Each structure stands twice: as C-alpha cells, then as structure tokens.
Amino acid sequence: MSNICKTVTLRTRKIKKGTQLSFYLDYYPGYRDESTMKVQRHESLGIYIFAKPKNQRERDYNERMTEKAEALRCRRYESIVNERYDFFDREKEKGNFLAWFKKKADARNTKWQNVYKHFETFCEGKCTFGEIDVDLCNKFKEYLYTAPQTIHKKQRLHTNTIAGYWSTFRAVLHTAYRDHKIKENPNGFLDRIDTIPTEKEHLSQPELVSLANTDCKEPVLKKAFLFSCLTGLRKSDIKALTWKKIQPYGDGGMYITVRMQKTQQLVNNPRRSLAIATPILHHRFSFPIINLHNSFGDCFLCVLPLVYIESVQY
Secondary structure, eight states: OOSOOOEEEEEEEEETTTTEEEEEEEEEEEEEOTTTOOEEEEEEEEEEEESSOOSHHHHHHHHHHHHHHHHHHHHHHHHHHTTOOGGGHHHHHTSBHHHHHHHHHHHSOHHHHHHHHHHHHHTTTOOBGGGOSHHHHHHHHHHHTTOBOSSOTTSBOOHHHHHHHHHHHHHHHHHHHHTTSSSSOGGGGOOOOOOOOOOOOOOOHHHHHHHHTSOOSOHHHHHHHHHHHHHOOOHHHHHTOOGGGEEEOTTSOEEEEEEOTTTOOEEEEOHHHHHHHHHHHTTOOOOTTOOTTTHHHHHHHHHGGGSOOSSOOO
C-alpha cells in the first residue's frame, strides 16, 4: 500500500445512543506509518452535531459544525496533495515516551536503566513524545546536578557521572528521532557537560603482597578482593564469572572472556594474569557467602589498620 491517500471523505458515526453524530475523516486507501508499519484509515475530528435537531437553534448549530468539519476535510486533502503528512504525527505525539524509554533501556545496559530511573523521577512518571523539547531536556539537565545517587541516597551524583548520564540521555533523544518518535532532534540545541580529570589510586605490588598476608574476618571475601586486583575485574563481573568463560585461544593460551557488566565491553584477560589468580580460587569460581554490594570496601577497611598502605581507596 502506498503512503499517498487518494480521497478524504467526511463521515459521521452515531454516539450517545444515537442522539448525536460524531464527525470523522475517512482516508482511502489509508496512510502507512513507516516507523510502525500500521495503516491509519480514520481520524476523529472531535466535532459533534445533533442527530435529530429539535429546533432552529440546533439546526443552526449543526450547520456551523458541519462547515467546520468540511473546512478541516479540505485542509487535510490540501496537505495530502502537497505530500505533507505531519498531521498524522499528532497521535504519535500522545504516545508514552517513558514506556518506550524503559523498553530501550532494558535492552541496553545498566547505565541506560539508571538514566531512565532518574528521568522517570524527574517527570513524575508521566511524559509523552510531544513533551520532549529543548526546554524539558535542559530542565532534566539541571535536575541531574541535584539528583541523589542510586545507592547512596544522601550523596549527589559526581560531575563525571552527570556528564555520562547526560550523554546517554542525548543518545536516547537521537534514537527517538531516528525511530520517528519525535519530529525534531533537540541535541543540536543542547550543550555537552565537560568531565573533570580524576585521580585513580591503586595498590603497589608490595602493598598488595602485604595485604595478601594480612588476615581478614571473611577469608572468601579476601580471595575475591585479591582476584579482582590480579585480573582487573569489577565486583559485578566476578559475581557473574564461571569456568565456561575461560576459553583457549589459537596461540595456545587461556583467556578469561567476560563482557563487562558496567560497560558491556568484551574483555579478554590473558593467561599470565589467569595463572596468577587461579590458585586463589582453589579451582572453583564461587564466592557463595558474599554480598558484594559494599563488601570489597568493608574487607579493605577491616585489614587496613593491620597493614601499612600509603594512599589507596578501593
């Protein structure tokens, strides 16, 4: 079916038990929305008349409303002749932006999901595609500067986190525009947020050896911590680690192949780091009693008074 309508007919349907008539436009053969591939045949005009006018006042009213409905029909037909179909987008603008955003976020990664949660809080759970404009986006940007962290509710988001979330939100806007959900892309009018350099502290080799020789009240937690240090894997990646993710490669080596939970990047850890780290686990990738939410930090704090560490914060 072509997107070009050939005729636009003004019709009525009975409402309120037949006491009134509602005007609507009948498009033939219809208009196919290229983004959803749905065909739209009818458009309600929101204009009503009396089915059986009882007096001259009601007849005059019917005549005026009929003229308005016919005028709209002429405008629609003129737009179609000029191949302008933007009036069909009005229904699209009433669509639920949050529902669409959540579906996209769930299919992507944790970062998209966090941005969705913040935007849902910002707009109080209601937002349509038609409401997405430059002003709303800039207000969301201002909100991020005062928004609490997802886990530590009493702390505000770090500047670099805000920059990352804002960049992700702009990607969401681009996706919505690409999918024909919004008519204009606000990104051209939205400024980026600059990140600030951060100093990442780390353990030196002597400090790590000293830490390894220090007792911890949770031995299995200590093993997980040391394994993270030796392989560079995050807490979330260690929780998801299994022996199936250790694969042989063509060069004869063994690698830990894992997709990072935070960045979704595929990372191959070479044999050398694996050979060093594997004895820690006693041949099984399992940390059954650990709640890794804040446990690594707790482990470090519990052994810190017992070992000399110059300056590090895990």
